Amino acid sequence: xxxxxxxxxxxxxxxxxxxxxxxxxxxxxxxxxxxxxxxxxxxxxxxxxxxxxxxxxxxxxxxxxxxxxxxxxxxxxxxxxxxxxxxxxxxxxxxxxxxxxxxxxxxxxxxxxxxxxxxx
Amino acid sequence: xxxxxxxxxxxxxxxxxxxxxxxxxxxxxxxxxxxxxxxxxxxxxxxxxxxxxxxxxxxxxxxxxxxxxxxxxxxxxxxxxxxxxxxxxxxxxxxxxxxxxxxxxxxxxxxxxxxxxxxx
Numbered sequence: 001x002x003x004x005x006x007x008x009x010x011x012x013x014x015x016x017x018x019x020x021x022x023x024x025x026x027x028x029x030x031x032x033x034x035x036x037x038x039x040x041x042x043x044x045x046x047x048x049x050x051x052x053x054x055x056x057x058x059x060x061x062x063x064x065x066x067x068x069x070x071x072x073x074x075x076x077x078x079x080x081x082x083x084x085x086x087x088x089x090x091x092x093x094x095x096x097x098x099x100x101x102x103x104x105x106x107x108x109x110x111x112x113x114x115x116x117x118x119x120x
Numbered sequence: 121x122x123x124x125x126x127x128x129x130x131x132x133x134x135x136x137x138x139x140x141x142x143x144x145x146x147x148x149x150x151x152x153x154x155x156x157x158x159x160x161x162x163x164x165x166x167x168x169x170x171x172x173x174x175x176x177x178x179x180x181x182x183x184x185x186x187x188x189x190x191x192x193x194x195x196x197x198x199x200x201x202x203x204x205x206x207x208x209x210x211x212x213x214x215x216x217x218x219x220x221x222x223x224x225x226x227x228x229x230x231x232x233x234x235x236x237x238x239x240x
Contacts, residue, residue: 002221002228014134014148023143028134028199040223072219073228075211079148081219091195098194099201101122103160108122108193 004077015080020069026090027098045082064088089116124197125153135200140189146210147218165202184208209236
């Protein structure tokens with residue numbers, strides 16, 4: 001059965017969200033069986049919030065939702081790729097992608113522009 | 121200090137590898153401080169193998185290496201994005217990306233062609 005949630009002691013597998021239009025890697029978060037099944041049922045990217053210990057449907061509070069276009073699984077069945085249409089900003093810092101800092105000559109440099117002020 | 125390896129109890133953060141040419145998400149693996157510093161020093165994607173409990177320089181045994189072009193960190197400092205030039209196949213099943221199966225109408229479908237037979 002894929003994905004194989006039993007591979008992680010806590011049942012949480014890493015999930016990558018990638019925007020289908022820009023191809024940007026947006027974020028990495030955690031998915032358990034409940035979140036995975038919720039995502040399939042609703043067509044919206046869902047995760048498990050480790051801090052809140054609850055289902056986290058991306059954008060439910062912020063409106064910055066991820067419409068789920070494709071779901072992929074890796075060879076070992078222990079990582080998930082959500083290909084999504086991101087609304088607004090994936091990042092609660094207001095950037096389209098959470099990966100907005102790049103290592104340049106030994107220092108982290110902000111390489112993206114903010115697209116939103118509202119936290120997601 | 122970014123990335124913040126202290127955020128994971130075992131010091132291992134998830135790292136996504138993405139090909140800079142095709143923009144495909146290639147794989148998700150784990151990086152600790154040693155692997156991260158090795159990657160920066162050598163310009164090749166390096167990970168920590170949880171199964172072998174050792175530094176894993178991608179392609180060292182298979183030749184299917186990842187030339188590191190960019191390193192990004194996420195907002196929380198607990199995920200890493202390696203943007204690479206993948207040689208051959210990232211996946212030990214012989215596919216360019218480990219994400220070669222897509223969920224279609226409730227079943228996993230192989231949506232990619234093999235590009236190599238040699239395990240990586």
